[in-house]
Amino acid sequence: MREQFDVAIVGAGPAGISAAHVLGGRGIKTIVFERGEYPGAKNISGGVLYGHDLARILPDFREKGCPIERNIVESRLWYLSNDGGYSVAFRDRAFCDRLFLNAFTVGRARFDRWFAEQTKEKGILVVCSTVVTDLLRDARGQVIGVMTDRPEGDVKARVVLLADGINSALAAKTGFRPEPNPHDVALAVKDVIELPEELINERFNVETGQGVTTEIIGEITEGMDGVAVIYTNRNSLSVCIGANLSDFVKSRVKPYEMLERLKEHPMVAPLIRGGQSKEYMAHWVAEGGYDSIPGLSGNGYLIAGDSGMLFNALHREGSNMAMTSGRFAAEAIVEAFDKGDFSSNGLAGYLERLDGSYIMEDLKKYRGFGKFRLEHHELFTTLPRLHSFAAREMLTVDGVSKKEKQRIIWKAIRKEISTGKMIRLFRHGWGSIK
Incomplete structure (x- = not known):
């Protein structure tokens, strides 16, 4: 006999559990399916969360023991050649305030498990070690539940929320979202390196509980x-590097x-020296931007x-986008229950909320950024090499005048890249983010 729920959520990550919190708070009978042994078991360790978005779901997350690793007080950007590079950093007194959590690192395995546990008091049922294999549909094609790999594991629901990540086999199988184009996906690999907490504080010039993000x-x-x-x-560093999947295929x-090689770079090696690798993993990252977004709603289902x-x-x-989209999905589902309409029209509040939020505004703003990067590989070859050469030349005191050094630098630049190409590069770059 098929069990009946109001809502079935596929995936116990930030999007799915955020939706579950909102639905549970409104008394909507909800079940969450997670293929891992527990929420977070399949997630890559280490990541950045944002206090604003989490507080919209769980205002008292700190009082409830959210497993925060470090509060991010400084953000760094490095532009590296093979032998050196530039570093730009920003630190603000406001970010150092222990009462203000703008961004913080978490271990996803611990955080996701904790986040899901907070839904129990709202009556949410989280079922782990369960794969949703397909969706149930009625004669009109409307989604009315899910099929699982459990014996007699079909579950009927008024609405299904797909929130099982970028490599969602279910979304592709059902046709709601095609397999991601290699140009729209990055393959990232990560090493979690254990170091004493005090040593991390010293190497990154932070106090206990404070942290740094470095993008390279x-x-x-x-x-x-x-x-x-x-x-x-707290007592480890997450070192991660990734590239566009289509580039990996071509470059081998x-x-x-x-x-x-990243870990051996002269700007990275001193930070991780003496550490022990704790975890090594790989995952996909959705980088296609606005133009890669599939249809996010339909008759009886939403995608977040x-x-x-x-x-x-x-x-x-x-x-942050996962949590916010999960919250929006839940709010739209609540409206659908109020109207008794679970068609795409009844769930239209989801897209309306997304379109009126920072999510779509930001993704539209940067919709050309991915194409710009793919078309200008000199950003990752010629330019960092020339930047490092110019800085090294100007900072080397060897009896050569600065005027002569500038001539040497300009000659090297002209040899590698024309003035016209440089102008086009900056124009296209600015156009992709303005």
Whole structure:
């Protein structure tokens, strides 16, 4: 006999559990399916969350023991050649206030488990080690529930929310979202390196409980459109690097070899020296932007978070969009119950909320950024090399006048890239983010 729920959510990540919190708070009978042994078991360890978005779901998250690793007080951007590079950092007194949590690092395995546990008091049922294999439909094609790999595991529901991540086999199988184009996905590999808490504080110039994010671009991705990051956890560093999947296919660069070369870079090696690798993993990142977003709603279903390709590649923001889209989905479902209409029209409030939010505004603003990066690989080859050469030349005191050094630098630049190409590069770059 099929069990009946009001809402079935596929995936117990930030999007799915955010929706569950809102639905549970309104007394809507909700079940969440998670394929891992527990929420977070399948998620890559280490990430950045944002206090504003979490507080909209769970205002007292700190009082409830949210497993925060470090409060981010400084953000760094590095532009690296193979031998050196530039570093720009921003730290503000406001971010150092312990009462103000703008951004903070978490271990996703711990956080997701904790976040899901908070739904129990709202009557949410979270079922783990369960794969949703397909969707149930009525004669008109409207989604009316899910099929699982459990014996007699079909579950009927008025609405199904797909929130099972970018590699959602279900979204692709049902046709609600095609398999992501390789141009729209990055493959990232991560090493979590254990270090004593005090040593991390010293190396990153922070106090206990404070943390730093470092975003890195340049030659470290070996000519591919990619980025690396270093996040500080309480007693570990998350070192991650990734590149566009289509570039990986063409270059045949091995991701783990690229990660090892990153760890040997003269700006990275001193930070991780003496550490022990705790975890090594790989995952996909949705980087296609606005133009890769599938239809996010239909008759009896909605799609949220990474499943819907909601990720800001320029600012590396995904968890906030997952939580907010999950909340929007739940609010739209509540409206559908009030109207008794679970068709795409009845669920239209979801798209209305997305379109009126920072999510779509930001994704539309940067919709040309991915194409710009893919078309200008000199961002990851020629330019970082020239930047490092120019800085090294000007900072080397060797009896050569600064005027002569400027001539040497300009000659090297003209040899590598024409003035016209440089102008086009800056014009296209500005056009992709303005």
